[in-house]
Amino acid sequence: MATTKVVDIIDRASIILQDSTNVRFPNAELLKFFNDAQKEVVLHRPDANMQNDATFDCVAGSKQTIPTTGLRLVDVIRNVGGRAITQVDRKILDETLPNWHETAADATRKIEHFIFDPADPKHFYVYPKATNAFDLEIIYSAAPSDISISNFSTDTTVISLDDVYANAILDYVLYRAYQKDSEFAGNAQRAMMHYQGFSNALGIKTQADAAIAPIPGTPDANAGRG
Template identity: 40%
Template sequence: MGTIIASSVIEKAQTILQDVTGVRWPVADELLGWLNDGQREVVILKPNSHVKNLAVRMAAGTKQSLPADGVQLIDVVRNMGTDGNTPGRAIRIVMREILDAQVPNWHIATAAAAAKHYVYSLLDPKNFYVYPPQPAANQGYVEMVYGAAPADATLNGPITLDDIYQNVLVDYILYRAYSKDTEYAADQNRAATHQNAYIAALTGKAKVEVGANPNSMAPANPNVTPNTR
């Protein structure tokens, strides 16, 4: 959750649009809606822009689903007991092909509340599978990290995304506002400019995160040459 008020983001866009009174682009009917569209667009392009880390109770069997606001699974970290508050065994991701080959009947194996492995495919982003299967009753909880759909911001409330996405949201609002006037060639160009700006900001941040990822320099990473000094 951010701390910047939605109306503040909209006012920045209005200043650039030279429409501070909301005559051409009404605040409540258009600009606020575009701000919320922009928040969802950010999560589509960068799922870790709105992440939740929760203890979630699993369903019986192997197939599991993200919470209702889930967009994409990021990680299943560890077991959290049958009460959701008891940290337990770490859970490791495994390729489904390996599990299928080594334990062909893993979907109907002996159930246990503590998961050992999980299987995930980006082709089915809202579901994953755990091994061993969960029991029919007293299922376990897992600590789940997932990208969540942002709730709509209200005009006088904070934006849902982190404050660092303020400029991205301003560019998105401007892109949508100028797209409304595409009968004017200049506004078509402005719309394209702001669309490219918010996309470039998101993709650029993603590249920076890769370089700043602590895991990339971890000693256990086989791609890192040990320091021999």
């Protein structure tokens, strides 16, 4: 759960920009850069804003669409109150069960598999096909909602992402600010420096996550890593 306040990031940006009175960069403008920064983080790190939806309501048919705030499906876990659901390759079903889109699930035969194509990240298919009565537990990445602030002196709203992304968000805000003033000497270089810092922060976290990620079937696989 995040504890970093949005206004703290904006204040830090103003100090670095040497604009503590917010003449050149009003708080409202920096807030727009902040909202863009959160979206940019999730674009590169979908796991930064994961949603575990235990009440996803299926529509009738095999094709399903993740919630409107979703960016991409991550996993389909189970029928709520029932069996687990596993991922299968669509080609396997197409070759072995050409009419699989028409096979219906029912009270005794729950949904067994899901099919996902990374090229179509907001949709997935289920087998057997669903009726409106089926609820699934799914995990998906969602776009952060824009944050609005009316009083920058007293607001206590925290960032939407984990605190570990606070520095990356700050770098992106500074990148956008210096980019705005790129006609002044050195600012184009400063903008690129902060964008590189933003990119490096996300890349380094990706490497760190990979280093400690559990490997199925090998509980001690991470022992001694470092």
